[in-house]
Amino acid sequence: MVPKEGGGPLIGRIGVEPGARVSAEVVAASVPIGKLDSLPTMLRAAQGTASAAATASGTLDALEAEVMATITPLRIGSVVLPSSELGVRLEPIRRGSPSGKLTPCGQPVALPFDRAEYDRDPIDGIFRVNGTMFGGQVALEDLRVTRQRKKTASGTIHLRNLDLEPLFALRPDPSGAAPPRGRVSGSVDLQAFAPTNPLAARGTLTLTGLRLERSGYTVELLPGTAPIAFGNRSVSVATAALRVGLPHGQALTLDVAGRVTDLGASPALNAGLRLRRTPLATFAGLVPRLERANGTLSGNLDVSGPLDSPRYSGGFAVERGELALRGLDLPISDIALALRVDGRDVTLVKGSARLGDGTVALRGGARLRGFSVDDARVRVTVQRLSLPAGPGVRAVADAELLAAYRPESNGGRRALPRVTGNVLLRSFEYRRPVTITADLQSLVQRGKRTEFEVYDPSEDAVELDLAIRSERPLKIANELIEAELLLADEGLLLSGTNARYGLRGVVRLRPGGRIVLRRSEFEVTEGTVRFDDPTRIAPEVDVTAVTEYRRYSDVSGTSSPSAAAQSASSAHAATGGRWTIRLHAHGHPDDLRVDLTSDPALPQDDIFLLLTVGLTRAELDQAQSASVGESVALEALGTLTGADRAVKDVVPLIDEFRFGSTYSSRTGRTEPTITIGKRLTERVRGNVTTGLAESREIRSNIEWQLSPRVSVEGSYDNVNDISSSSLGNLGTDVRWRLEFE
Structure with a gap:
C-alpha cells in the first residue's frame, strides 16, 4: 500500500486463522509525521518522517504486538528536535468466556454485547514503551499505557541534560523576544497519568540539575533539593535552593518551599521564600552610577491564598549599608531599611541614611494587588543634606x-x-x-544658537x-x-x-x-x-x-x-x-x-x-598701538593659559589674581598690569594693581560695606603729575544708596 499523502510504502502480511488467531508482519518506511491524526495538534506541523517494523500475534480478543520505530529529526518552524528510537510491545489481558459454549468447529462462543461492560471500559492490554527520544535526552523506561478508551500511563521517564530552548520556542513570546535557554536533568516517576485529565496526574519529579538563562539572568538549582510531588491537582516541594545569577556576574541564593492546590479550577498557593544574607555589592550592576556598595540584604516572604489575589507576610532588611554613587563626593552611609509585609500591605518600618552631615528618613508603604503594586506612597524627610x-x-x-x-x-x-x-x-x-x-x-x-531638543518618552x-x-x-x-x-x-x-x-x-x-x-x-x-x-x-x-x-x-x-x-x-x-x-x-x-x-x-x-584699554577709539588711534597690542596680548595669554587660576591655587591667600591693562597718564600709552585682591572679611575687601612697564604705577583701594546701603572706599595711587612729591594721592569715597519704589 502507498499512502495518498506521500511517503514510502507499507509492506506486510496479515493472516487470520480459525479461532480468530491473527498473525501479521508490517513494515512502514518514511511516513510523514504531520499526516498522523493521532498526534497532538502542535506536532501536526512537524516536518519529519517515521519508519517502523511491527509483528502481531494472538487472537482478536487478546492481541499481542511488538513495534520498533525510528523517527527522523523533526523541524517545527525554526525548532529542530533530534531523532528518536522507540520500542512498543502490546501485552494482552486475557479474560475467560463464562458461557462455556462452543461452536460446531470447537471454538468458544463469545458472550452477547454487554453495554454495562462496555461503559466500564475495562483494560484489554498494556502497551510497554522503552527507548530514547531527542537524541537520547529523554529515556523511557517501562512506560506502561493501558489499552482502553480512557488510557492511563505509568512508568519512569529519565531526563538527561535535556535542552529546553527548542521546547520553549514551540510557543513564541508575543513580544518577539528570544526564548529562554536552559537544560534539565532528573527523572519522573509517573504513577498515574490520563491524557484526558493531565492535571490529575500523580507522581514525583526528582531534579538533579536545572539551569535557565534569559537576558543575562540565570536560575540554577543547587544540590539537596527534595523531590517535587504532584497529584490530585496539586504540586508541592519540601525544599529547593536556587542560585539566581545577575547580568554582571553576581548571584544570590533563594530557598523555596510550598504547595499549589486546585490546579485547573481556582489555584491556591501556600509557599515560602527566603533570601539568604546577600552582600549589597551583588546588585551593583543593576543600579546606574553605583560604583561601590557595602552591607547586606536578607529577608523572607510567605505567600498564601488564591493565586489571583494572594496574601503576603514577612519582611526584608538592609543592614550596615553604604553606597558610593558616581557624581557624589560623599558616600551614602548608615543605610538601614526594614520592610514588613502583612496581608496585602507593605510597610516601611524603618528607613534612614546619612550623606555627609545630612540625614534622610523614609516612611510609608504600598498596597499589593496579586503580584503587582496597586498603590504606593513614601514620605522622604531630608535634613541638612549637602x-x-x-x-x-x-x-x-x-x-x-x-x-x-x-x-x-x-x-x-x-x-x-x-x-x-x-x-x-x-x-x-x-x-x-x-x-x-x-x-x-x-x-x-550675539546671534541665537540653534538648538535641537531630543526627547524620548520611554526614558521617563x-x-x-x-x-x-x-x-x-x-x-x-x-x-x-x-x-x-x-x-x-x-x-x-x-x-x-x-x-x-x-x-x-x-x-x-x-x-x-x-x-x-x-x-x-x-x-x-x-x-x-x-x-x-x-x-x-x-x-x-x-x-x-x-x-x-x-x-x-x-x-x-x-x-x-x-x-x-x-x-x-x-x-x-x-x-x-x-x-x-x-x-x-x-x-x-x-x-x-x-x-x-x-x-x-x-x-x-x-x-x-x-573699559578694556582705558582709551576711546580716537585716543587709541593717537596712542602707540604697539604697546596696546602687547598689553592686550598679555591679558589674553593669562586668560587662555589659566595662569591667573594657577597662581590662586598655589597661593591660597589670594582671592583675585589677573592680568590686565590700563592707560598710563605718565607715558601716554596703555600698559600691562597685574591685579591682586583679597577679601579680608565678609564686608571688607581690597586690591592692588601695579604696572609692569618702567613707570611702575600703583593703584590700590579698600572697601568697607557698613550696611546694605552705605559703604566707604579708600584709594591710593602714586600717579602724581602735578607736583614732584613721592607721596602719591589719597582719596576717600562714601557711597549711600537710595531706593525708590
Missing part, C-alpha cells in the same frame, strides 16, 4: 517629599511614580570660576512637581560676579519628568552686588531672572549695573596729540576724566544682549574700549 553640585558649588537643603505611584495609566500612557513636595535651601554658594573672553562685536551682538522614569525655596539669599562669588539672589515667596517650581523638566518662577538680584568687566567693577542696581518654560530651564535675564570710570589725567594733556584726538578729548574734558557707565544685560543666555551707555554720552564701542 547637594552634589560639583566643584565650586556648595548647597545645603532640607526637603519634605512625597513619592507616590498608582498603576493606572492616563490616555494610554504608562503610569510613572510622582514626586511632590518642598525643598528648602539652607545655604547656596556658587564659587566656580567663570571666564569670559569676548570682543565688542560678540558681546553686544519619574514625574516631578517640586517647590524650591530658600531661607537666606543665594550667593554667587567668582571673578565675574559677586551677588546675592532672592527667591520669591512662592519659590521656584520644578516640574516635568527626569528626562524633560522645566522651571517656573522669579529670582531677584539684591542691589549692591558687583559685576567685573575687565578691570571695572559694576554695581548691581536691580536685576531679575525669570523662568517661564515648564519643559526646560530657560532663564530670561534682566540685570542693570553701573560703575564710575575715572581717569587721573585727561589724554589731551599728553604730548603732541593729533587734531582728531584733541577734538575727541575736548568733548569730555569738562568732566575731568569721569564717566558714569550703565550696563544693561537682558534676554536669554543663548541670545543675551548687553547694552552699554554712559554719562557723558559715548558711543558703545568707545565705552567698551574705555
